[in-house]
Amino acid sequence: MFRQQDYINGFIKEHYKEYKIRVRKDDRLLMHKLGEVDNVNRYILSLVLEDIYKNRVYRFLDGSVDIDFELSKTMRDLVDEAEKADILGDYGLYMNLADAIDSQGKKETAHHILRESQWKKLTRRYHL
Numbered sequence: 001m002f003r004q005q006d007y008i009n010g011f012i013k014e015h016y017k018e019y020k021i022r023v024r025k026d027d028r029l030l031m032h033k034l035g036e037v038d039n040v041n042r043y044i045l046s047l048v049l050e051d052i053y054k055n056r057v058y059r060f061l062d063g064s065v066d067i068d069f070e071l072s073k074t075m076r077d078l079v080d081e082a083e084k085a086d087i088l089g090d091y092g093l094y095m096n097l098a099d100a101i102d103s104q105g106k107k108e109t110a111h112h113i114l115r116e117s118q119w120k121k122l123t124r125r126y127h128l
Contacts (some may be wrong), residue, residue: 060091079126
């Protein structure tokens with residue numbers, strides 16, 4: 001017999017890590033703010049991610065080169081994954097993604113989605 005609750009609990013245990021936070025009961029400001037948000041978990045995770053990206057230090061990519069133009073969905077996904085690989089210090093994954101950014105940039109330049117100067121800017125930021 002299929003037990004849905006056991007399945008859900010097993011899935012959560014296998015795929016998620018739980019962190020607990022404590023807030024002092026006399027910290028009215030924090031209690032008030034946490035009481036206002038619809039989803040406390042999503043709110044806290046968004047704050048942590050914002051902090052990660054705001055305070056990141058680049059290991060492999062050139063942070064002095066800004067991408068100030070719009071990217072295609074495919075290119076945006078590659079760039080986001082390369083940024084994550086850089087933050088995590090995964091050099092092998094970063095190099096594969098940098099190569100994929102270069103290849104995708106060549107393709108998009110050939111199809112006039114990117115200008116050549118934009119492709120060169122991408123390869124300067126995400127260099128091999």
